[in-house]
Amino acid sequence: MKLYHYVHCPFCIRVRMGLGLLNQSFDSLVLAYNDEKTPIALTGKKMLPILVDDSGTARNESLDILKALDKTKCLNWELLDQHLAEVETLINKIGSPVHSLCMPYWIWTPEFNDESRLYFQTKKEVKRGPFKNLIHQKESFITELESILNTELEGNLHPFYKSSTLTIIDIMIAAHLWGMYIFPEFQFTETLHLYLQRVRALTHFDYHQDFWK
Numbered sequence: 152m153k154l155y156h157y158v159h160c161p162f163c164i165r166v167r168m169g170l171g172l173l174n175q176s177f178d179s180l181v182l183a184y185n186d187e188k189t190p191i192a193l194t195g196k197k198m199l200p201i202l203v204d205d206s207g208t209a210r211n212e213s214l215d216i217l218k219a220l221d222k223t224k225c226l227n228w229e230l231l232d233q234h235l236a237e238v239e240t241l242i243n244k245i246g247s248p249v250h251s252l253c254m255p256y257w258i259w260t261p262e263f264n265d266e267s268r269l270y271f272q273t274k275k276e277v278k279r280g281p282f283k284n285l286i287h288q289k290e291s292f293i294t295e296l297e298s299i300l301n302t303e304l305e306g307n308l309h310p311f312y313k314s315s316t317l318t319i320i321d322i323m324i325a326a327h328l329w330g331m332y333i334f335p336e337f338q339f340t341e342t343l344h345l346y347l348q349r350v351r352a353l354t355h356f357d358y359h360q361d362f363w364k
């Protein structure tokens with residue numbers, strides 16, 4: 152199997168975590184953000200993650216990829232079905248401040264070069280405004296994120312989200328939060344840090360593995 156992904160992308164991290172949990176080996180292919188040709192040739196869209204299975208079928212949509220891989224249904228998809236609207240709202244609420252805080256930092260990791268950095272920044276600034284302004288507003292994004300984590304996440308961890316065992320919902324939450332580990336002015340509470348580290352250990356996730364091959 153081949154996984155085409157971006158290191159920072161939360162949807163790609165979902166698939167990397169799922170593959171790790173399921174002990175599925177795969178070729179990890181990190182694409183440059185400005186590479187439009189490769190994803191379009193595979194699926195017709197410029198969107199990652201893309202998983203190409205052993206039969207050569209290319210698939211996107213992180214949850215569809217994971218559902219197809221999880222043959223034994225160990226990720227408890229019923230729990231997601233039961234809480235779908237609530238989880239989607241939570242992920243969107245987390246994603247908004249996380250993306251505003253992390254995008255200006257992600258572009259300075261080894262994943263990007265001058266061309267892909269300019270491509271990413273130009274594209275993302277259309278929706279979010281100048282990265283410079285995002286950094287100037289960082290305190291208010293941090294306050295927004297902390298309030299969501301405090302009121303809508305921590306109390307639901309038992310020790311996983313509404314569950315005593317890891318489910319697809321934990322992979323979705325952890326993948327979206329992982330980027331905050333690179334943000335210098337932010338610190339997870341001990342409860343959340345331990346939760347994320349539990350997900351990391353069970354999924355054998357190594358955020359930076361592709362930078363150090």
Ligand SMILES: N[C@@H](CCC(=O)N[C@@H](CS)C(=O)NCC(=O)O)C(=O)O
Pocket residue numbers: 157160161162163197198199200211212213214274
């Ligand atoms: N619903 C998709 C979302 C994937 C997605 O949004 N990927 C982003 C990266 S985080 C992407 O490929 N964006 C391409 C672009 O903006 O050029 C999934 O779950 O896989």
